Amino acid sequence: MRIQDVFSWTSIITTYVWTCQEDRAIKAFIRMQEAGVSPKKYTFVSTISRVANLARVEWSEQLHAHVLHRGLISLLSVGNFIVTMYAKCGRLASGSKVFHEMSMRDIVSWSTLITGYSQGGYREEAFQFLLWMRRDGPKPNEFSLASVLSVCGSMVMLEQGKQLHAHVLSIDLGFTSMVQSAFVNMHSKCGSIKEAVKIFDVTELSDIISWTTMINGYAEHGFYREAIDLFEKIPRVGLKPDSMTFIGVLIACCHARLVDLGFHYNLMSNDFGINPAKEHYGCMVDLLYQAGRLGEVEDMIKSMPFQ
Incomplete structure (x- = not known):
């Protein structure tokens, strides 16, 4: 030109x-x-x-x-x-x-900073900005609320999570898929499995993230059979498991020492076009170790495409 x-x-x-x-x-x-x-x-x-x-x-x-x-x-x-x-x-x-220097701020301005503090692990700052937003800013959206709920789960802040849950319901944002998944995740991470199951059961969660969150919650807190049963239901509701879903069910198999079932699921992941990552290999190594099959553990470690 x-x-x-x-x-x-x-x-x-x-x-x-x-x-x-x-x-x-x-x-x-x-x-x-x-x-x-x-x-x-x-x-x-x-x-x-x-x-x-x-x-x-x-x-x-x-x-x-x-x-x-x-x-x-x-x-x-x-x-x-x-x-x-x-x-x-x-x-x-x-x-x-x-x-702070911006003359105008919209929901994007607030949500960006709240999400940044949340993902960075600065829970007090994230909550402070959320409170400030509720008082002086626009109505919180699902992204900012889901971020803070994620902090509640990772920091095991059940009481704060419950308060936020009540606030979300009061402003009619509790019915979006993102926020519902965040509720399930928060209660699961805090060990409140009954509450997580209640939310999961009464809401129509139609994405694989919600199902994976519930499977991981079951697996992390010793409900291995429930995690496996929920995984088996996924194809029946028309969903497709992703790599994180398989990690959740492999963790459940590992803790329940279901070696053969773990191998079955590991092979099954190939049917969904999932290439095993380090986490998948880690689950399989742990599974074999729990069963005392140390020779196979060594072979698997040597055959891994990772260091």
């Missing part, structure tokens, strides 16, 4: 983003400026979204500085992407600083 304007450069950058060629997207962004073409808001949004997924701190800081220099930080979409970028890089303090 004789003339390469901001629209053509942005199209190239966006194409690289869509086709997961992150390095080329960033290099095109740099070449664009070297050619004397100034990026627009939508160019930054395309580039920042890619850097966020790459989670590279040095690029995050450079892009942030560039946005400030161009005077675009006040735009809501750009500010949200900067917060997302820092959250995915684990730079939550930087993300929080940008969040």
